Amino acid sequence: MKSARGLKKRCLGRVALCGILLWMACPGLWAADGGETTVDPSWEYERWKRVGEAAAELALGSFEKMGLRPRKGDLVVMTNAGYAEVDGRSTQAVLDGLASVTGSSRGRHSLVEVHSAPWAPLWCAVYDRSSGWNVYLELDPSRAAAGKETAVAGLFRPAVMERIDSEHVLAHPSSWDLKIKNKVFGGNEFRILTIANAVAAGAPTAAVRAVEFHDHYCPGVASGILMAQYLKAHFPPGEGGYFVHAVKPWCKEDALLVLLNATPGKRAYAVDYPTKEDEAGRLPEASEAATIVYRLQKDGGGWEGRVLAFSWAETPCPKTGSALMDKLCADLWYLKQMEHPERYVKVLKDFRLPDGVSPRDWAAPGVDPLKMLGLMQTGKSEK
Numbered sequence: 576m577k578s579a580r581g582l583k584k585r586c587l588g589r590v591a592l593c594g595i596l597l598w599m600a601c602p603g604l605w606a607a608d609g610g611e612t613t614v615d616p617s618w619e620y621e622r623w624k625r626v627g628e629a630a631a632e633l634a635l636g637s638f639e640k641m642g643l644r645p646r647k648g649d650l651v652v653m654t655n656a657g658y659a660e661v662d663g664r665s666t667q668a669v670l671d672g673l674a675s676v677t678g679s680s681r682g683r684h685s686l687v688e689v690h691s692a693p694w695a696p697l698w699c700a701v702y703d704r705s706s707g708w709n710v711y712l713e714l715d716p717s718r719a720a721a722g723k724e725t726a727v728a729g730l731f732r733p734a735v736m737e738r739i740d741s742e743h744v745l746a747h748p749s750s751w752d753l754k755i756k757n758k759v760f761g762g763n764e765f766r767i768l769t770i771a772n773a774v775a776a777g778a779p780t781a782a783v784r785a786v787e788f789h790d791h792y793c794p795g796v797a798s799g800i801l802m803a804q805y806l807k808a809h810f811p812p813g814e815g816g817y818f819v820h821a822v823k824p825w826c827k828e829d830a831l832l833v834l835l836n837a838t839p840g841k842r843a844y845a846v847d848y849p850t851k852e853d854e855a856g857r858l859p860e861a862s863e864a865a866t867i868v869y870r871l872q873k874d875g876g877g878w879e880g881r882v883l884a885f886s887w888a889e890t891p892c893p894k895t896g897s898a899l900m901d902k903l904c905a906d907l908w909y910l911k912q913m914e915h916p917e918r919y920v921k922v923l924k925d926f927r928l929p930d931g932v933s934p935r936d937w938a939a940p941g942v943d944p945l946k947m948l949g950l951m952q953t954g955k956s957e958k
Contacts, residue, residue, distance in 0.1 A: 619664065619665075619668075620668045621668070622668075623664075623665070623666050623667070623668035623669050623672070624668040624669070624671050624672040624675075625672060626666070626668075626669050626672060626714070626719070626730075627656065627668065627669035627670060627671060627672020627673040627674075627675075627676075627699075628672040628673075628675060628676050629672070629730070629731075630669070630672070630673060630699050630712050630714075630731065631652075631672065631673050631675075631676035631677050631699075631701065632676060633710075633712060633731065633734055634677075634699075634701035634710040634712060634734070635676070635677075635701075637710045637734050637736050638701075638703060638708065638710065641708065641736065643703065643706050643708060645703035645705060645706065646705065647677060647678030647679075648678070648685075649703055649704045649705040650677045650678065650679055650685060650701055650702065650703060650704070651679070651684075651685050651687065651701075651702040651704060651771055651774050651775065652673050652674070652677050652679040652685060652686050652687065652699060652700070652701050652702075653687045653689055653699065653700045653702070653766070653767060653770055653771065654669065654670070654673060654687070654688065654689065654697075654698065654699035654700070655688075655689045655690070655691035655695060655697065655698060656669035656670050656673070656688070656697060656699065657669070657670055657688055658688070658689075658690055658691040658692070658693060658695070659691055659692075659693060659694075659695050659696065659697040659698075660693040660694070661697055661714065661716050661719050662716070662719070666697050669697070669699070670686065670688065673686065673699060674686055677701060684774050684778065684780070684783050685774070687770055687774065687783065687786075687787060688787055689766060689770065689787055689790050690787060690788050690789070690790045691790060696713050696714060696716060696761065697713070697714040697716070697719075698711065698712065698713040698714070698760075698761055698763060699711075699712050700712075700760065700763070700767045700771070702739065702767075702771040702775070704740075704775045706738075707738045707739060707740030707742070707743055708736060708737070708738050708739075709736065709737055709738070709739045709767065709771060710734055710735070710736050711734065711735040711736075711737075711759070711760045711761070711763070711767065712731050712732070712734050713731065713732045713761045714730065714731055714732075715730065715731065715732055718730055732761075735759055735760060737754065737759060737760075739767065739768050739771055739772070740772065740775070741772045741775075741776075741903060741904075741907060744768060744772075744900065744903065745895070745900055745903065745904055748895040748896065748897040748900040749896075749897070751764075751768075751897070751899075751900060752897050752899070752900070755899060765791055765899055766790055766791040768903060769786075769791050769792035769793065769902075769903055769906055770786055770791065770792055772903065772906070772907060773786060773792045773906060773907070773910060776907055776910055777910075778792075778910055779913055781800055781803065781804065781834055781913075782797075782800050782910065782913065784833050784834065785799060785800050785803075785829065785830035785833050785834055788829050788830075788832070788833045789826060789829040789830065792906050793826055793902055793906060794887075794902060794905045794906060794909060795825045795826025795827060796826045796827065796829060796830050797830075797905075797906060797909035797910070798825075798826070798827045798830075798885045798887075798909075798919070799826060799827030799828065799829065799830025799831050799834075800830045800834065800913065801885070801909070801912065801913065801916040801919050801920060802827060802830070802831060802866065802883060802885065802916065802920050803830055803831055803834035803835055804913060804914075804916040805883075805916035805917060805920040806835065806868060808916070808917075809917065810868060810870065810881055811870075812835075812870050813870035813871035813872060813873060814871050814873070815871060816835065816836060816837060816843065816870075817835050817837045817843065817868055817869065817870055818837065818843050818844070818845075818868070818869040818870075818878075818933075818934035818935070819831055819835065819837045819843065819844050819845070819866060819867075819868055819869075820844075820845045820846075820847070820866070820867040820868075820869070820934060820937070820938050820944060821844075821845070821846045821847065821865070821866050822847050822849065822864050822865065822866065822867060822944065822945060823847075823849060823854070823864065823865045823866075824846050824847075824848065825865075827865070827866070827885070828844075828846065831844075831866070832844060842935065845934075845935075845938035847943075856951050856952050857945060857950060857951055857952070858950050858951065858952060860923060860950070861882070861923060861924075861945055861950035861951075863884035863885075863886075863921070863923070864882050864883075864884055864923055864945060864950065865883060865884050865885055866882075866883045867880050867881070867882050867883070867934075867944055868880065868881050868883060869881075869928070869934040872927075876927070877927065877928055877929075877930055877931075877932075878927070878928040878932070878933060878934060879925070879926065879927045879928070880925070880926050880927075880928065880934070881922055881924070881925050881926075882922070882923040882924040882925075882926075882945075882948065882950070883920055883921065883922060883923065884920075884921045884923055885919055885920060885921070886918075886919050886920075886921055887919075888908075888909075888912075888918075888919060890904070890905050890908045890909075891908065892904035892905050892908060923950075924948060924950065926948060
């Protein structure tokens with residue numbers, strides 16, 4: 576005899592799927608006014624919430640077919656809902672639908688909003704930490720457009736189920752290289768592999784926020800997380816926060832933008848893209864210079880700055896011959912180093928700006944801050 580709990584879950588699933596069918600079959604709910612199509616906002620919210628519910632029910636159904644019954648507390652849901660648009664409309668409500676069925680939440684880091692372009696296909700992945708299995712679902716935008724009469728079975732592309740826990744993936748690098756090449760998760764393989772395993776390994780809030788914005792977890796963004804952690808502990812912000820100037824940009828910039836709230840839009844972030852010749856012109860002690868961070872001195876004495884470099888560690892990760900798999904191993908290793916950023920972030924120079932000079936002055940076109948600091952060989956810097 577089947578449990579009441581299982582019966583209740585199946586009934587809820589049928590309600591969600593029937594709701595989707597009703598939405599898809601009733602284009603008359605869309606009102607025309609002056610020749611333009613408009614939508615009731617509450618109806619729009621409900622329609623996309625039901626999409627999220629349906630996706631979650633399909634994922635749970637896939638687990639059941641494998642004989643798995645994951646606990647809600649073990650599920651990690653990853654999606655680009657809210658960023659992806661379908662027929663020019665927001666998919667934000669999908670998040671509520673996914674959360675209501677899976678029990679995932681922002682506060683527990685089990686509902687991960689992955690940054691994407693609005694034209695990217697809407698997708699979600701449901702990962703079961705206890706078994707290591709993941710279900711991937713992607714919406715077919717041509718069938719989900721407003722007014723389309725599409726049965727729920729055709730709303731999503733076929734679900735894909737793979738085991739993605741790091742222990743399994745790192746033990747089968749060749750197999751996963753092929754799966755990535757074949758885009759088993761619609762081209763989102765590295766995103767899902769790295770984010771799911773980072774969350775499962777207990778990634779702190781700062782890491783999750785940075786990874787969401789960067790749209791995947793990699794050693795490059797890990798270095799930015801560590802740099803932000805270092806600054807908060809050893810170079811706390813002055814009044815108004817930080818001004819950041821990247822003199823050798825990489826993935827770390829996305830972490831610093833998010834974790835320091837220093838952005839170009841707030842006139843608090845500058846980026847230079849040095850050529851190989853520019854880098855060759857730096858003095859040996861500045862060869863690894865990556866980022867200059869400024870803060871206002873508390874005594875009102877103007878701006879002070881710190882030139883930072885990042886020292887990459889020799890991780891204990893074995894070389895598998897797969898660059899992506901090696902990155903996954905390094906990702907998880909760096910995750911264990913988050914409480915010790917000073918081991919990897921190095922100070923190259925501390926300085927003060929002249930009175931009346933701001934970091935923006937040194938970030939102006941034609942100005943090389945490293946040259947201003949005497950860290951360039953004479954005649955070698957041409958910005």
